[in-house]
Amino acid sequence: MSKDTIKKTKKGKVEKRQSIGYAFIGPAAFAMIAMIIYPMAYGLYISFFNTNLVTKWKFVGLRYYIQAFTNSEFYSSVLLTFKFMILVVIGHFLLGFISASLLNTEFKGRTVFRVIFMLPWLFPESVIALLFTWILNPMYGVLNAILKSLGLISSNMSWLSSGSLAFPTIVFVCIWKGYPLVMTMILSGLQSVSKDLYEAAMIDGATKWKQFLHVTVPGLRPVLTTTLILDSVWWFKQYTLVYTMTGGGPGKATDLVSLSIYGTAFNDLQFGKASAWGIIVFGICYLISKIYRLILKEE
């Protein structure tokens, strides 16, 4: 449509319209260049220096990048983050799928349930982190009290400060916080799948399972791809929830890559090293989205 209108206008006019187009994207482009590209480039620049940003500026070249791959400190944290991301995203999709398909038909009280299911997404991550720290408190936490009264545990558990429990616990909380978005996306995807397709499938005698496999899944593919990419990348970068709940501990049990970058920069004041790690994480996130796109590309 827009192409046709532009073709019809004379050449002079096209050029004029082109400059107006630039004028309209100008503010956004300026903001992106000043506040995203420039800081990114600056980050790349300082990743070649051993620097505290104030007095010390020592050029080290690619040393931090090489260290990241040879030194277990960084890649063990990356591996942990991958494990975290995979578990959290699976959790989001399971819960998101179940709740979306339950909410996809008309019934009494649907809006109420929809609002309830959206709640975790509205709350600030820092607030959710505090709330669960309180619920999981080893001395006064309500979870221990409930589990004890049900006879499931005999003594209080310290959920967030035990080396083996801390990681599953933060995964659980992150699933709790993040599934509403996946649910909303899947719900909107389900609603965009045409009803006629189901009717046609029904006439052809397809069972519910076959309908799901051959109508629902292909119809959802574009939504699922986008959601999978965004959700994976967002949770790979997760910082606030985990930092507030465990600070990366106990030991290194929940030391996700964002937390180690943060610590390297603002506790150790090794800004160059932190930037180098940040650049690598960006590379990883970019690769994740590329790989998903390749795998899930429509046949």
Place this chain on the structure above:
Amino acid sequence: MKSKKKIMAAARYLILIVLSLFIIVPVLWMVSTAFKGEAQTYSPIPVWIPSPISLDSFKKFFGLYSFGKMTRNSLVTCLGSMVICTACACFSGYGVTRFKFKGKKQFMAFLLVTQTFPSVMLVVPFYAVLSAYRLTNSLLGLTIVYAATNIAFSTWMMTSYFETIPLELDEAARVDGANSFTIFSKVVLPLTIPGIAAVAIFVLINGWNEYMYSSILISKDSLKTLTVGIVSLNTQNQVHWNDMMAASSMSCLPLIILFLCFQRYFIAGMTSGAVKS
């Protein structure tokens, strides 16, 4: 057949109720703790309905902890970033859908790539760049950061909304002699108000909830935002969980109200932007 349907409906409600308990119980515990005095907060047997109901923690919210001021700071930054970001998104959404120019595709693709930038990686450069402009410890600096980090997704949302407005409208107005800016502001923009509402709420929620940038870029107590203030209660020597839960409830309340009022716009705008991309 009928009884089978009834069983299905019952099963649906059962699963829905179990799932919502899983959401509601933690939230109720937050609210319940907020209304407790010290003694009941640390009672060995959990108390769900506090008696007597204590409002002390809420009084401290405005008094002792001066969260009133932090609420104001949060409000200023998230409203400021909302205005900047929504304006930029409207302009660029209109520009992208209405004009043909070189680099348009690259611009949109670039916006998408920025979604994969780890925010923790931008923290160090933001800190350095804002220090250079003396914009750390400034609400203006924080506002700019919030606006910038939201522009990409907002522009995608706005673009998919502008695509739903027919181009004939522009053409008709152009024939009547209106210039591009008039067409944009007087003809097309009023039709995109639901989209604008969705973007505005999206940016508002993100700004209100943000923690990391704020905790690094603001160190002055008088400029701290609410999320940072609440978390800082957790690091004090004596942790008052009832006060903390009261503050947490207070910080969630505005968003719940906002969401209830604009629910429909919000979900529609949010998903249309994401699905298209």
